[in-house]
Amino acid sequence: MIRKCLSCGAKNRVPPDRLHQGPTCGQCKASLGPLDHPVALAHERGFDEFVRGASLPVLVDFWAPWCGPCRIVGPELEKLAKKHAGKLVVAKLNTEDVPAVARRFQISSIPTMVLFRAGKEAQRLSGAMPANAIEAELGL
Ligand SMILES: [Zn+2]
Numbered sequence: 001m002i003r004k005c006l007s008c009g010a011k012n013r014v015p016p017d018r019l020h021q022g023p024t025c026g027q028c029k030a031s032l033g034p035l036d037h038p039v040a041l042a043h044e045r046g047f048d049e050f051v052r053g054a055s056l057p058v059l060v061d062f063w064a065p066w067c068g069p070c071r072i073v074g075p076e077l078e079k080l081a082k083k084h085a086g087k088l089v090v091a092k093l094n095t096e097d098v099p100a101v102a103r104r105f106q107i108s109s110i111p112t113m114v115l116f117r118a119g120k121e122a123q124r125l126s127g128a129m130p131a132n133a134i135e136a137e138l139g140l
Contacts, residue, residue: 001039001050003032016053019089034086038077041093044100052119054089059138061092062102062112069128070111076131077113083131084140 003014003023007030014023014032023032038061041047051058061077063070074092081090095102095110105114105121115123115138125137134140 003035005030005032016050017055020055020086022086035089036082036085038081038090038092041091041101042097044098047093047098047101050091051116054116054119056087056089057122058089058091058116060114060116061090062095062105062107062110062114063092064095064110066096067110073111073113073128076129076134079131080134080140088140 001014001016002011004011005025005028008025008028010025010027012023012026012032019035022034024030025032039050041050041060047060051060059077059080061070061073063074077090077092080088093101095107109126111126111128113125113134114121115125123138125134129137
């Protein structure tokens, strides 16, 4: 994952197993801060590396551009990413772009949100819901 430093603008590669550490910029040493926005996972291999390697729980939103309820849940997930930065990572997977992953997890309706802990599916939610309902369901 590439993260841009807010102090100097340098692009930093942050491996998923260091997500919990609040990494620093390789150029100016400023803290990059915890990840506070959803990450787009655009390839099957990238998905596997990210979800397996992540040192934090990862909530993956399986969505598609044509899906109306997905557009409703999108901003709710942005809220969660911000509020739980440093404790939870929110990721998005476009099921049109990466159908192989959607098939593997037998995603039959979208939006579906799957919580992964240590690379394994821990919980699954289907349908659009507000951020506080997602928090309640996942016990955040
Ligand atoms: Zn920097």
